Amino acid sequence: MRRLLPSLGLSLALLIAGPARAEPPLRVGATPTGLPFTFLDTKTNSIQGVMVDLVNAVGKEAGFAVAVEPLQFSTLIPALTASKIDIISAAMFITPQRKEVVAFSAPVYSYGEGLIVPKADTKDYTSFADLKGETVGAQVGTAFVDPLKKSGLFAEVKIYDAIPDIIRDVNSGRLKAGFADAPILAYYVKQGMFPGVRLVETLKPTVVASVGISVRKADTALLAKIDAALAKLKADGTLEKILMKWGLPPSADRS
Numbered sequence: 001m002r003r004l005l006p007s008l009g010l011s012l013a014l015l016i017a018g019p020a021r022a023e024p025p026l027r028v029g030a031t032p033t034g035l036p037f038t039f040l041d042t043k044t045n046s047i048q049g050v051m052v053d054l055v056n057a058v059g060k061e062a063g064f065a066v067a068v069e070p071l072q073f074s075t076l077i078p079a080l081t082a083s084k085i086d087i088i089s090a091a092m093f094i095t096p097q098r099k100e101v102v103a104f105s106a107p108v109y110s111y112g113e114g115l116i117v118p119k120a121d122t123k124d125y126t127s128f129a130d131l132k133g134e135t136v137g138a139q140v141g142t143a144f145v146d147p148l149k150k151s152g153l154f155a156e157v158k159i160y161d162a163i164p165d166i167i168r169d170v171n172s173g174r175l176k177a178g179f180a181d182a183p184i185l186a187y188y189v190k191q192g193m194f195p196g197v198r199l200v201e202t203l204k205p206t207v208v209a210s211v212g213i214s215v216r217k218a219d220t221a222l223l224a225k226i227d228a229a230l231a232k233l234k235a236d237g238t239l240e241k242i243l244m245k246w247g248l249p250p251s252a253d254r255s
Contacts, residue, residue: 086219116185116197164194
């Protein structure tokens with residue numbers, strides 16, 4: 001009888017404690033204006049897109065749940081470092097400057113800047129120099145801002161919070177041209193959301209880089225899980241299916 005008491009006590013303790021609680025979802029920061037990478041779906045009032053599908057697939061593979069939260073692009077890294085979110089999954093380039101602050105996964109997708117001009121402007125622009133002396137726009141916090149400013153070619157480089165604001169000002173004539181993520185601009189133009197602008201197909205990108213998922217530098221175990229999941233998703237074709245679903249062209253780093 002005495003031998004049964006410890007087992008009985010353990011059983012009672014487990015019964016009182018109840019079933020093990022599931023781990024809370026990891027908070028993922030994503031922007032509401034980055035079609036097709038991340039955007040606010042007004043029908044469901046939720047963030048959707050390439051990087052949302054991808055982080056959900058990564059979480060499923062790695063064994064953690066995610067909860068996607070909308071944030072402006074320029075606030076993503078500050079929110080991550082302040083532990084307001086746990087992961088960034090957006091159209092964010094892996095750059096040396098950002099790698100000093102946060103840790104990135106293996107590259108997911110590569111591309112460069114795109115250029116939009118009014119539809120009536122039919123010139124075949126190929127470089128920044130073709131727009132010398134003009135006023136152009138770019139999104140705050142993106143990798144395109146510094147090269148545009150440092151070129152010294154433009155009368156002014158106006159900075160905007162969101163890409164649709166850039167497109168509206170090009171459409172209205174307040175900007176001669178706008179620079180932003182090429183796939184995002186292509187998606188907006190393809191959907192006919194701004195019929196008064198066109199994407200310049202002849203531009204040779206100055207900044208070509210890769211998008212990745214990012215975490216805090218201290219979260220090495222989480223990053224390892226993400227990278228292992230990404231490797232599997234690349235190998236089994238899941239990543240390619242996600243890119244195709246959202247109409248993205250082949251990655252710029254492919255031959």
